[in-house]
Amino acid sequence: MTVRAGVFAFTSCEGCSLITLEVEDRLLEILGRVEFVNFREAIDDKSDDYDIAFIDGAITREHEVGELMKIRERAAILVAMGACAVQGGLYFLKEYHEPGETLAYVYGDKAGQFDTMPVRPVSQYVKVDHSLYGCPIDKREFVEVVTALLSGRRPNIPDYPVCNECRMSENICVFERGLACMGPVTRAGCGAICPSRHVGCFGCRGMVDKPALDQHRAVLTERGLTEEEITARYRMFNGHWGSAHEKP
Amino acid sequence: MKNLDIKVEHVTRVEGHGNIVVKVRDGRVEDARLDIVESPRFFEVMLQGRSWQEASWITSRICGICAVTHSTASLKATEDAFGIVPSAQTVLLRKLLLDGEYIQSHVLHVYFLVAPDLLGVGSVVPLAGTHIEVVRMALRLKKLGNDLCALVGGRHVHPVAMKVNGFTSLPEPAGLASARERLVAARADLDATVELFKTLRIPAFTRETEYLSLKGVDEYPLYDGDMMSSDGYVFKPRGYLESIKETVVPPSSAKHVAARRDSYMVGALARFNNNHGLLHKRAKAVADAVGLSAPCHNPFMINVAQLVETVHCVEHAAETIDMLLGSGMSVEVSDVRPIAGRGVGVVEAPRGTLYHDYTYGADGMITGANCIIPTGQNLANIEADMQGILPGLLGGTEADVAQTLKMLVRAYDPCISCATHSIEVVFDRG
Ligand code: SF4
Ligand code: SF4
Numbered sequence: 197m198t199v200r201a202g203v204f205a206f207t208s209c210e211g212c213s214l215i216t217l218e219v220e221d222r223l224l225e226i227l228g229r230v231e232f233v234n235f236r237e238a239i240d241d242k243s244d245d246y247d248i249a250f251i252d253g254a255i256t257r258e259h260e261v262g263e264l265m266k267i268r269e270r271a272a273i274l275v276a277m278g279a280c281a282v283q284g285g286l287y288f289l290k291e292y293h294e295p296g297e298t299l300a301y302v303y304g305d306k307a308g309q310f311d312t313m314p315v316r317p318v319s320q321y322v323k324v325d326h327s328l329y330g331c332p333i334d335k336r337e338f339v340e341v342v343t344a345l346l347s348g349r350r351p352n353i354p355d356y357p358v359c360n361e362c363r364m365s366e367n368i369c370v371f372e373r374g375l376a377c378m379g380p381v382t383r384a385g386c387g388a389i390c391p392s393r394h395v396g397c398f399g400c401r402g403m404v405d406k407p408a409l410d411q412h413r414a415v416l417t418e419r420g421l422t423e424e425e426i427t428a429r430y431r432m433f434n435g436h437w438g439s440a441h442e443k444p
Numbered sequence: 445m446k447n448l449d450i451k452v453e454h455v456t457r458v459e460g461h462g463n464i465v466v467k468v469r470d471g472r473v474e475d476a477r478l479d480i481v482e483s484p485r486f487f488e489v490m491l492q493g494r495s496w497q498e499a500s501w502i503t504s505r506i507c508g509i510c511a512v513t514h515s516t517a518s519l520k521a522t523e524d525a526f527g528i529v530p531s532a533q534t535v536l537l538r539k540l541l542l543d544g545e546y547i548q549s550h551v552l553h554v555y556f557l558v559a560p561d562l563l564g565v566g567s568v569v570p571l572a573g574t575h576i577e578v579v580r581m582a583l584r585l586k587k588l589g590n591d592l593c594a595l596v597g598g599r600h601v602h603p604v605a606m607k608v609n610g611f612t613s614l615p616e617p618a619g620l621a622s623a624r625e626r627l628v629a630a631r632a633d634l635d636a637t638v639e640l641f642k643t644l645r646i647p648a649f650t651r652e653t654e655y656l657s658l659k660g661v662d663e664y665p666l667y668d669g670d671m672m673s674s675d676g677y678v679f680k681p682r683g684y685l686e687s688i689k690e691t692v693v694p695p696s697s698a699k700h701v702a703a704r705r706d707s708y709m710v711g712a713l714a715r716f717n718n719n720h721g722l723l724h725k726r727a728k729a730v731a732d733a734v735g736l737s738a739p740c741h742n743p744f745m746i747n748v749a750q751l752v753e754t755v756h757c758v759e760h761a762a763e764t765i766d767m768l769l770g771s772g773m774s775v776e777v778s779d780v781r782p783i784a785g786r787g788v789g790v791v792e793a794p795r796g797t798l799y800h801d802y803t804y805g806a807d808g809m810i811t812g813a814n815c816i817i818p819t820g821q822n823l824a825n826i827e828a829d830m831q832g833i834l835p836g837l838l839g840g841t842e843a844d845v846a847q848t849l850k851m852l853v854r855a856y857d858p859c860i861s862c863a864t865h866s867i868e869v870v871f872d873r874g
Contacts, residue, residue, distance in 0.1 A: 211508020211601040217556070218590055218600070223583060286505045289490040332508060332601040393598045393605040394612040398501065428494070432501075 199346065200233045202246040204267055206260050207287060207315070208253030211332040212278035216250065219335045226339070229346055248273045248345060254280040254287055255316045268322040273345060276318045277338075279331035279433050283402045284317045286331060286433055291315055326351055329383055329401035331433055337385055354384040355405050358397050361388035370396045376421055378429060381407035400433040464849050466830070471838060476830035478823060478853055491802070491813040496522050496608060496782055499810060503800060504602045506815065509552070511602045512545040512593060513793035516667070517800040517815075519608055524682070525787025525804050528609050531776055535667065536768055537611055541596045541603065542666050542791070543761035548589030548600060549794035550712070550750040550757075553857045554637075555582035558747050563644070578640065581633045585754075588626055592761060595619045610778035617773070620765045627762040634730075634755050641734045641751060647848065650741040651832040653825055654705045655714035656688075658792050664715070664722040664756055666792040672718055674739065675704060681790035684799055690816065700824040701816060707824035710796025711856065712749035713740060727756035743829050746855045750794075782808030793818055795857050822856050 205213050219226065233243035249271035255261060268274055279285035291314055318324055326345075328337055337353065344351035354360075358379035362369065370377050370391050378399030379391060390397050416426045447469055467475035487506055494502060500518035504511045516538055523530060530538075555578065563575060572579045590600045595615045597603030605612045658665035659672035671687070672678045679687040688703050702708065716723075720731065720738045731737065731752045736745055784806040791798050796818030803812035829852055837845045 209505050209508040209511075211505070211511065214508045214601060217552070218586075221587070286502060287486075287490070289494075289502070290486045293489050293492065331505065389598055390604050395598075395604050395607075428498075432498070 198229050198231055199248055200243070200246040201230050201248040201250065202233060202243075202267070202271070203250045203252065204263075206251065206253030206264070206281070206318075207256040208278070208280045208285075210252060212252040212280070212328070213250075215332050215335050216338055219339055222339055226342060230342060244270055246271060248275065250275045250277050251281050251318050252277045254284050255313075255318060255321060256287065257313055261321055264318065264321055273325045274318075274322065275326045275328060275341060276324045277328045278333050279329070279400050279402065281318045282324075282327045282329060283434055284315050288315045288434075289431065292431065327353070329353070330386055331400035334386055356384050357404050357407075358382045358384045358386065358388050358391070358401075360384055361386070362391050364388075365392055367391050370394060371415070371419060374419075376416055376419060376425075376429060378412075380415070381409060381412045398432050399429070402434060464830075464846070464853060466834065466845070466849065468834070468838065473831055473834045476827055476834055478826050478830070487815060488813045491810045494810055496526070496780070496804065496808045496810070499802065500606060500608075501602075503815065506817070508601045509549055510545065510793045510795065510798070511600065512541045512597060512606075513791050513798055514800075515597075515603055515606045516542065517789040517791040517793075517798045518802075519606060520789025520791065521787045521800040521802045522608050522789070522804075523787065524789060525785050525802060526608075526780060526783055528780065530609050533768070533771075533773060533776065534610050536764055537596055537615075538606070539667050540761055540764045540768070541593055541606070543757040543764065544589045544592030544596065545600070546589070546666070546757040546794050547754055547761075548586050548593065550754045551582055551586045551589060553794075554747055554750050554754070555579070555586075557857070558851075558854055559644075581636060585630060585633055585637075588623075588630055588758075591626075592623055595623055607778070608780050610776055614773050614775065617769055620769060624762050624765045624769075627758050627765075630758050631726075634751075634758065637751060638730050638733055641748065646742070646748065647744045647851065648742065649744065649829075649833050649836075649852075651743070651829055652741045653828070654703060654708040655717045655739075656703060656708050656710050656797060656821070657715040657718045658790065658797065660719045660722040662722075664719055664724070664760070666715075671790065671797070673703060673708070674714075674717055677704075681799070682788045684788065684790070684801075684816075688816070688821070690820070701821040702824055707828045708821065709743070709825045710818050710821045711746060712753050712794070713743070713746045714796065715792060716740070716749040716752060723752065724756045724759040726759050727752050730755045743825075743852060744855050746857065750857070782806065786812075795819060796821060819856075826853060826856055 203213050203216060217223065230248075233246050249267045251264070251267070251274065255264060276282045280287060326341060328334075328341055330337075337351075340353075341351040359369075361384045362379060365388055367388060370379075373394060375394075375396040377391065377396035379388070379397040381403050382397050382399045383401045383404050386401060388397075413426055416429070417423075421429075463479045465475060465477045465479055466473070487503060491499060491502055499522055500515045503518045504515045506514050522528075559578070593600035593603065596605070596611075598605040655674035656671060658669040659678055660669060670678050670680055671684065688701055690701050700707075708714075716731070716736065717739045720728070723731070731748075734748050734751065736748045736752060740749075782804060784804060786801070786803045789800045798818060799814075799816040801814040802810050805811050830849060833848065833852060834845070837848055
């Protein structure tokens with residue numbers, strides 16, 4: 197069976213779209229089963245007839261909402277791809293600044309000519325069937341979602357924290373190296389790529405369904421992080437979702 | 445054709461959203477623009493109040509294709525602000541990462557986004573049907589670039605191991621050695637690509653312009669150096685604001701960038717024109733073989749220059765690995781002490797010169813930021829090329845004119861999501 201798919205980028209760095217081309221080893225095989233009929237970054241066709249829509253990016257402007265709704269109407273399955281689409285992602289950081297100041301800083305005296313809308317995840321406006329987490333998404337997980345959808349099963353996406361993957365890789369916990377880590381509350385699936393390179397997890401894959409927030413904050417505090425530093429960590433990738441989890 | 449209105453919305457096979465707008469009246473070109481309609485993301489604002497450790501993590505997300513270069517420019521800006529000079533080992537590893545990024549970015553552009561035009565098919569998908577060997581070769585080369593980035597930086601899109609004054613962990617020597625073998629083996633694919641390029645018909649069009657790039661001393665410069673113009677002046681990265689100016693061009697509010705003329709070019713062809721003498725001898729031989737010689741004023745040759753640079757980067761990466769393995773890598777202490785002040789980091793991204801400029805408070809928090817992106821710098825030049833090429837095209841059909849303009853825009857490899865780190869274009873659909 198082959199399916200028709202579209203890849204659509206909204207407000208993003210298009211890194212996640214790019215990852216779909218980075219599965220070099222599997223690309224020809226995937227192209228044999230998935231017909232990309234709309235993928236502005238890579239192809240000319242702009243068909244409106246597709247079964248699966250992959251969405252990369254957050255929604256930050258009025259016209260994007262309309263486009264997204266049209267895509268939702270046409271696609272049987274909608275996959276949100278990456279931290280921007282799933283959580284609002286890193287670009288949500290602008291929401292912690294006054295909108296007026298944001299515009300003035302960038303446009304100076306021309307600020308009045310522009311408007312800006314709050315950064316929102318795709319799920320704010322339409323139903324999302326599956327999510328690919330991470331900034332960027334993990335290419336193995338992309339292949340997993342594609343193969344699962346082709347065979348009509350649910351994709352296998354972890355709902356356990358990154359710590360589990362660290363243990364599987366026998367990493368020395370970065371807390372032992374004196375670094376802070378979002379791993380205990382962050383959804384695994386990245387293979388603990390950051391801790392494996394001696395970097396504390398930044399939480400780009402968003403939180404597990406039931407994060408142990410109080411314990412995590414307590415650990416970070418114990419390690420000497422101030423309340424502001426903890427908040428900065430929590431805000432980095434968790435966007436809209438992170439702010440909802442934030443303590444007042 | 446006396447009157448012509450072309451609006452190509454959301455040009456395909458470029459990174460980001462851009463529209464071409466052309467208006468011809470009585471055979472006279474009244475308007476020829478590339479409008480950027482990507483949503484603004486306000487990076488300069490997002491950076492404010494964030495710490496020096498996070499800056500490169502945040503700015504890497506400006507662009508998924510040149511994430512390594514953004515990270516590099518960001519780290520250099522912070523080091524410049526804090527008066528840090530990174531070790532020779534750190535510099536070598538960063539250069540190796542840049543080689544990897546150039547290989548993957550240029551290969552993606554040349555094979556996936558441009559070759560379909562030159563081979564007369566709509567995209568890489570039909571190309572897989574008509575030229576499967578070309579696609580296999582492209583995938584192998586692209587994977588080599590990605591794997592090199594992953595080896596040194598943890599991954600290509602948004603590297604994890606790059607940090608201020610060093611790396612969080614070092615690549616395994618065995619991994620470097622096997623990457624070296626693959627680099628040497630890639631010569632065969634590159635030779636085949638050169639043969640393919642000899643058969644491609646590159647549109648003939650020339651327009652002399654100003655070329656800006658880093659200036660090399662003993663190496664083809666991607667990582668470091670002063671800035672130079674083909675018009676014969678040089679300037680220090682820190683003084684860039686005196687030499688290049690961002691301006692708002694009514695009625696659109698796209699920030700265009702200009703130096704001493706109305707427009708200039710950055711990117712592979714600009715670097716080639718300014719520094720071709722410093723290319724690896726294999727890259728020079730390829731330039732000769734495919735008919736690229738400096739100074740070249742045909743923007744369609746940017747893609748040929750990208751091929752030449754790919755060959756250079758493959759050789760340079762192999763040599764860099766030799767140096768790293770020869771001297772032996774060691775875990776270094778990376779001391780960072782924030783001080784208040786401003787720092788500028790300039791790097792050559794695959795698409796052209798990239799500037800990151802940060803101001804820090806004494807606590808190591810960013811108080812001000814500015815980033816100037818290659819595509820923003822090329823915008824005025826692309827539009828000047830459109831103006832220049834249009835009169836010669838008006839005898840053809842509207843579809844042909846649109847196709848040539850799209851090819852011209854794609855030749856620049858515009859990375860539009862990058863260019864809109866903060867800008868938005870309001871445009872008049874004429
Ligand atoms: S999630 Fe990250 S990699 Fe993906 S589009 Fe957003 S910024 Fe880019
Ligand atoms: S490094 Fe982070 S993800 Fe890994 S075990 Fe420690 S806290 Fe968990």
